[in-house]
Amino acid sequence: GATMAKSKFEYVRDFEADDTCLPHCWVVVRLDGRNFHRFAEKHSFIKPNDSRALHLMTKCAQTVMNELEDIVIAYGQSDEYSFVFKRKSNWFKRRASYVFYWRDYFEDQPLLYPPGFDGRVVVYPSNQTLKDYLSWRQADCHINNLYNTGTLAADKNEILFSEFNINYNNEPLMYRKGTVLIWQKVEEITTKEVKLPAEMEGKKMAVTRTRNVVVPLHCNIIGDAFWKEHPEILD
Ligand code: ATP
Ligand code: ATP
Ligand code: MG
Ligand code: MG
Ligand code: MG
Ligand code: MG
Ligand code: MG
DSSP states (O other), X not given: OHHHHHHHHGGGGGGSOOOOOXXXXXXXXXXXXXXXXXXXXXXXXXXXXXXXXXXXXXXXXXXXXXXXXXXXXXXXXTTEEEEEESXXXXXXXXXXXXHHHHHHHHTTSOOOSOOOEEEEEEEEOSHHHXXXXXXXXXXXXXXXXXXXXXXXXXXXXXXXXXXXXXOGGGSOHHHHHOEEEEEEEEEEEEEEEOOSSGGXXXXXXXEEEEEEEEEEEOOOOSSSHHHHHOGGGGO
């Protein structure tokens, strides 16, 4: 009967690779837009940095973080975002939110087709390797940006300044540094109706409560300063 049939076919289970992530390691998932060179062209992205697209990416990443509290930090630049998990979790929410929030950022530019993202999972065994991973992605942002903003030549900064009168250091931080998403506690003041005692019933009272929110930063993550300022991330 059905039980027999099931056990007959069950051998295919062995084809599932053991993809358990090594315990005690940081798990990083990096999503990168598929063929975004074309996607950007088709949707008239401003070159080399379309801030609408960067803000949309960050909105999506914030949405993902709010749904998955296991993510302790995220870093994004260009068409990619890296999410750092304390442990393995479900993260297939990205594409849906990109389409959902498109109109909020691109207004009258119609979405011609839904974007795709490839994803890869990598485990890093120590705090140092995780920091180095994030530094690597920020260095990539810097290199690509200087290249995209300028030319191929060796002294890009100098050429930018002398020939185009662009001081690279005055370019927006979001372009040069990418976006770091971290959790921060904020004090929120709300009003609450008083239940008791009877003579106070129905009156409104101000109460403060602390909430954890995801905030975007455009700071250096290369070097020690960031990690000294936010020791709780790697706790
Ligand atoms: P692949 O599928 O291999 O990732 P790709 O075309 O997505 O190919 P990437 O190396 O990921 O190539 O580069 C992303 C490209 O998308 C950039 O080179 C740029 O053309 C475009 N792009 C991504 N984000 C932006 C943005 N915010 N503003 C302008 N262009 C962008
Ligand atoms: P980008 O992330 O700049 O959009 P990409 O989409 O062409 O580039 P990916 O394959 O998504 O490249 O990898 C992301 C980054 O990792 C790139 O900067 C790429 O140069 C680098 N990279 C990919 N594979 C390797 C590797 N085996 N060794 C070193 N660097 C690599
Ligand atoms: Mg890629
Ligand atoms: Mg891409
Ligand atoms: Mg590529
Ligand atoms: Mg990319
Ligand atoms: Mg690159």
